[in-house]
Amino acid sequence: MSSFTALRAHRSAYSRPLLLGFLAPSTLHHRQYHATPSSSKPKYILNQKQREFLDSALRVNQAGELAATLIYTAQTPQVVRSHPHLRPLMKHMYDQEAGHLSTFNQMIAKHRVRPTAMYPVWEVAATFLGWSTGVMGREAAMACTEAVETEIGTHYNDQVREILSWEADAESRGEELDEELQDMLATFRRIRDEELEHLDHAVENDAKEARPYDPLVNVIRLGCQTAIKISERV
């Protein structure tokens, strides 16, 4: 199935100090993601477009992780009521999402990236998605995870690929990425792998048995793609 090979991404939002967030200029434009010097090689300086890429990547990632925690929060009680043996798995996935959210909350605060303005909308949408697929049953809940993680996995993978291209560019100039950007790359890779682990768990737990499978998965994936596109800008 394409969802296994294709890694995609979903997305959503956050924002309370919204107006203030909009007023605060992103320091990505002033900072170079530099941390402590690690070697004698000159550091690769990001251009404006690259800084904007990171700015929007962090905004989307933070929003998506928030949505993921809300989906599991709404889904878990219904799923484990009829399938108590899934409690540890649901908790494991929720705990990882909460860890991802905490990571991106710290990153957007550190780099003063404004959260998406769409947070209230994504909050309702993610909760509804979790609740409704939970009501539909275990298979639908797992199909939801499969769909979301297919989109998310691809999204993180695209980000990893982009930063790797910067690394290659840096090497061709005899430079290197600064340590903070290297750490960010490692974080994106780790989280991508954890999302794909969730995708595997979902398929192992009969996501493909959901009925109606195709319309359900397709509409969720489309919703994720739309949310990502909007959150990248808004």
Ligand SMILES: [Fe+2]
């Ligand atoms: Fe996550």
Ligand SMILES: [Fe+2]
């Ligand atoms: Fe996930």
